[in-house]
Amino acid sequence: MPATAVDSHCHLDLIADSLAEDGYPNIEVDAELAAAAAVGITRVVQVGVDVASSQWAAELAQRHPDVLAMVALHPNEAGAGAATEGALAEINRLAALPRVRGIGETGLDHFRTGEDGWAIQEQSFRAHIDIAKRHGIALMIHTRDAYEDMLRVLDEEGAPENTVLHCYSSDAETARRCLDRGLVLSFSGTVTFSNATATAQAAAITPLDQMLVETDAPFLTPMPFRGRPNGPYLTPYTIRALAELTGTDLATLCQRLTATAERVFGPWP
Numbered sequence: 033m034p035a036t037a038v039d040s041h042c043h044l045d046l047i048a049d050s051l052a053e054d055g056y057p058n059i060e061v062d063a064e065l066a067a068a069a070a071v072g073i074t075r076v077v078q079v080g081v082d083v084a085s086s087q088w089a090a091e092l093a094q095r096h097p098d099v100l101a102m103v104a105l106h107p108n109e110a111g112a113g114a115a116t117e118g119a120l121a122e123i124n125r126l127a128a129l130p131r132v133r134g135i136g137e138t139g140l141d142h143f144r145t146g147e148d149g150w151a152i153q154e155q156s157f158r159a160h161i162d163i164a165k166r167h168g169i170a171l172m173i174h175t176r177d178a179y180e181d182m183l184r185v186l187d188e189e190g191a192p193e194n195t196v197l198h199c200y201s202s203d204a205e206t207a208r209r210c211l212d213r214g215l216v217l218s219f220s221g222t223v224t225f226s227n228a229t230a231t232a233q234a235a236a237i238t239p240l241d242q243m244l245v246e247t248d249a250p251f252l253t254p255m256p257f258r259g260r261p262n263g264p265y266l267t268p269y270t271i272r273a274l275a276e277l278t279g280t281d282l283a284t285l286c287q288r289l290t291a292t293a294e295r296v297f298g299p300w301p
C-alpha cells in the first residue's frame with residue numbers, strides 16, 4: 033500500500049485462540065501484528081466482548097504501541113444476562129485507562145439473541161452509552177437485524193460525539209440516516225464480496241471523514257481469501273475495494289482513513 037492505515041475493529045485474542053487453543057499466547061499476537069505492519073496496517077483497535085476479553089484488550093494496548101483497546105459486553109452476552117452490575121462496573125473501571133479509547137462492542141443483535149433477551153440487551157446498550165459519555169471516549173456499535181431500535185435508543189440517549197457502527201452492513205438509505213446523525217460507518221471485508229451489493233452502495237455514498245475500515249478478524253475474511261481465518265494483514269483488500277467504490281486513489285484513502293481513526297480513537301503512540 034502507498035500509505036499506512038488502521039484496522040479499526042479486530043479480535044486478536046480469537047485469532048490466537050483459533051491458532052493455539054490454550055489461552056492467549058502473546059507470541060502469536062505479536063506475529064499477527066508484525067504481519068499487519070509489514071503490509072502497512074501499523075495500527076489496530078482490539079475490541080472486547082466480555083469482561084475477560086476486555087481486560088485482555090486493555091493489557092495488550094498497554095504493552096503494544098500499535099494497539100488501542102475498546103471494552104464492552106457484547107449485545108449477545110448482554111442478552112444472555114452477562115451485563116450484571118459488577119460486569120458493568122469493571123467495564124467502567126477499564127474505560128478510565130489511558131489506552132482504552134472506546135466502549136465496544138455494544139449495541140443490539142436481534143438475530144442471535146431471541147426476543148426474550150431484547151429488553152436486557154437494550155438496558156445494557158444504554159448503560160454502555162452512558163459509560164462512553166462519562167469518559168468522553170468513542171462508542172462502537174454492533175447491530176444485527178435491529179437498525180430501527182438501535183437508532184431509536186441512540187436518539188433517546190443522545191449519541192456520544194464519536195460513534196461508530198462496526199461492520200456496517202445495511203443499505204444506502206439506512207446509511208444516509210446514520211450519516212445525517214454524524215455517525216461513522218466502519219466497513220469490513222463484506223464490501224469485497226460484490227460491488228453490486230446494498231452495502232457496497234452504502235460505502236459509495238459515505239464521506240471519507242465518516243468512514244473507517246476494519247477486519248472484525250477472525251471473521252468476515254475479504255475476497256479472494258474468503259473461507260480462511262481473517263487477520264489485520266488482510267485489511268488492504270478491503271481498503272482497495274473501498275477506494276474503487278468511493279472513486280478515491282489508494283494513498284488518499286489510506287490517509288483519510290487514518291485521520292478519521294485518529295479523530296475517533298485519539299493518537300496511538
Ligand SMILES: [Zn+2]
Nearest residue numbers: 137174198199
Ligand atoms: Zn460485531
Ligand SMILES: [Zn+2]
Nearest residue numbers: 041079137248
Ligand atoms: Zn467484532
